[in-house]
Amino acid sequence: MEQVTVTVLGTSERVTVTITWAGGQTTTDETARPVALLQQLSYFPQIKERVRELAGQGHRPEAIARRLHAEGFRPARGRGNRISATAVKEILRELGCLQPPARTRSAPPPGEEPGRDEWWLEDLAAELDMPAVTLYSWIYRGWVNARKESRRPYRWILHAGPTQLAELRERRTRPPGWYTRLRWTDTEPPLPAQDGDQTASSHL
Known part of the structure; x- marks a missing residue:
């Protein structure tokens, strides 16, 4: 094996892996990676359309989530998980099929209201x-x-x-485990300590 080339298709879960073998022959295959958002999935338009169809048939979000799982649709973070009813509700809101419930919020203490930004x-x-x-x-x-x-x-x-x-x-938008992997893949050497510097603790 001489080289392995990994190409992510946009920001989606689809990853193309090409292996170049000694002698020049190549092998290409496709795999999937976890992504942070359901909307990043290459098949999100199909999920969205299926949610629209099932909602039009009178199914509630929990039932739609079960149907999506039974039909082979998987969420952004792994094949073994299910698209949740909460995610279905968000899609329904985006489609205008589900209005958010009116919320009443008690007043904060005087002077503690959210300010600018x-x-x-x-x-x-x-x-x-x-x-x-x-x-x-x-x-x-x-x-x-x-x-x-x-x-x-x-x-x-x-x-x-x-x-x-x-x-x-x-x-x-960063995938799960991105910051953990960054700690192990960052090869830049630390800056030399200066006289009088205090030892800094690491902070995530």
């Missing part, structure tokens, strides 16, 4: 088209700045201006 956690998660629980974990990783109400229910208020929104959207 600040968001309630659920609102920012909806803006980024991601699960709120994932965004919650990003707060503790230090990937987004946030503050909490001073009294119950202690809701999170996150800061994300235009620049931060662009960075968060880019982070959202």
Whole structure:
């Protein structure tokens, strides 16, 4: 074996692998990789159309999710998983077939309302088209700045201006395990310590 060439088709799950053998012969095959978003899947248009058809037949999101699994449609993060009812609901909202329920939100303590470029956690998660629980974990990783109400229910208020929104959207598109792999594949040597420098702790 002389060379292995891996080509990702766009941002989709489809990956072409070409092996060049000693002597010049090549072998080409296709495999799949996990991706972060359902919308990145090459067959997402087929999923979307099937959801539209099943909703038109009167099926609820949970039943649609089961039908999609039975018909061989798989989610972005692996073949062994199912497309969730939550994901189906998001597709239905995008299609205009499911309206989000009206929500009432209690007033925050005086002076603690979200200011400019600040968001309630659920609102920012909806803006980024991601699960709120994932965004919650990003707060503790230090990937987004946030503050909490001073009294119950202690809701999170996150800061994300235009620049931060662009960075968060880019982070959202990266596949699972991207940052873990980066730690092991980054071969750039560390900068030499300067006199008087304090030892810095690593931060994810």
